[in-house]
Amino acid sequence: MNALSAYSLLAHGLIFGALASLLPLGVLRPKAALTATTIALIAGIAPVMHSLFGTPSVTLLMLAIHHLPARPLTPLGYPGALGLLAFAALFYPAALGWGAFDPYALGYQPWMLLGALIPVGLALWLRRMHVWLMILAVDLAAYASGIFDNLWDVLVDPLLVLLAFCIVLRQLVLRVIAARHR
Known part of the structure; x- marks a missing residue:
């Protein structure tokens, strides 16, 4: 193995x-x-x-680990899940060949992608989103370990997108229920 x-x-x-x-x-x-x-x-x-x-993905693993303690820390809320779904709606069709550009290929030579993560990390730090900053750091350390060939495999996966979809769907159902009880 x-x-x-x-x-x-x-x-x-x-x-x-x-x-x-x-x-x-x-x-x-x-x-x-x-x-x-x-x-x-x-x-x-x-x-x-x-x-x-x-x-x-390591991101999904870190979210699962944060959910295991007696007092779970779930950093993926509705806004983040909605953003992840928007990203996935653009990323996965392009990665599957629906267009001339394959963003998944960037993960094999990830210098541009790593450069794009610098402002993401800075924004997380400035917004004091330390849990997400730690998840990003663990993601990058996992990629640096050499276990993964593609940086995208460390950052996102279809099961994480499914989780985001469930979070968004749950929020929408709760809003519909709340609107009916007014």
């Missing part, structure tokens, strides 16, 4: 644990997350997730 496969299995185990932590279990929530992570690794749920979704 190579390092990328090992990362993928462990990451999917933790992501499954973060999903289990969404259950309303009160004080048992962290223990349920730990149990679900262990079961995902032992019972084969993590390999199934890997076969369905591919290797998760």
